[in-house]
Amino acid sequence: MSQNVTPPMPGYEPEQPQKRHRTVLIAAAASAAAAVIAAAVTASLVRGGSIEADAAPTVTVTVTATPAPEADAAEAEDASSPTGPTPYRIGDKADNGGAIVKIAKVVESNSITLAGTEKKAGDGAKYVTLKTVVTNETKASMDLTCSLPIVNALIDDQARRFDTIDELDEVAGNPECNAQLQPGFEDEMQFVYRVPKDANVAQWEFYEYDLEAEPVPTLVDLT
Template structure:
């Protein structure tokens, strides 16, 4: 008697991938690599863009150079000094005390009994003063010039008195000594340009042995 034995079933074999599946995998993998490269490139570009400095506004610095002082300004420095007195006030320098009582500008003056013209482009400036001698010796106001003086205008120009002040009507005679403790009227006369604007009068007692700082009188 024969027995039929049925063998157990064989395990099923997994399906083998086809060529199409391999091709699709290659395509998908390549696309992923390309996409990753694009993303990486975008990040790199974006990062490099952030590192680029933004353009800054241009700042222009202008340096101003002060011009050198003009010679005229140096010459006019004397007009910037503080005056020691004004018209009508007594001003002292050493033993000389002077009070300017009036300033007169005119085209002519009387000298030695005759009228004298300043000229077309000039004028005379007369300072009428009272001089007091508070020193230890006599003063010859018109000849020995015991009072050194100068008339100063707004440009710093300094003018000397005319010659022969003793010939000006009203002035003391030559060699008339003003004694200590006395005073006398004295006119200091200057010939200046027609357009000159006088601002100050400077005077000092004559002294050969010592350096004397002048006294200033404001005439404005």
């Protein structure tokens, strides 16, 4: 029995489709992997090369400054005072350069006694008398009534300043003119002022008279 067999044509090789398909897949996979790696490196460089640092959460802290209540209270007190802070009150021994004055009492009246004679304040006016005790702790004597050992002013709630009357040495109970208060001694002294009838006294200011030093007044609260 004879069979017809067709011999292969010379120089012809059969196609190998499976091998070519595998090569294409490998090349595609390698290309995709390279793209992923390149993208990761680029992102890392853009972010500064620290992925863990970028992943850390950002915390925002808000700080609110609140002024101390004590400071506000001190500023309010200074603002309400006509001429500044008032460290002394009636009954305190207020000191300025060795001149120590203690105000014992503040008296308002329509008249005063000068040299044994009553003197009226007049219409729309009144007298304000500060009864004090003055101690001389300076290095020299003081003439309290006819000189300026203690420069002073009476201040009302409108910051108006008043000078003493001229006849302090004639006020009953005051030292005589040129009576020198020696260092280490004290004497009673009345500072008398003539002011408007409706004036509300607020402070008393004084300082030791000294031509060689810049005066820094001491304040006494009279309210």
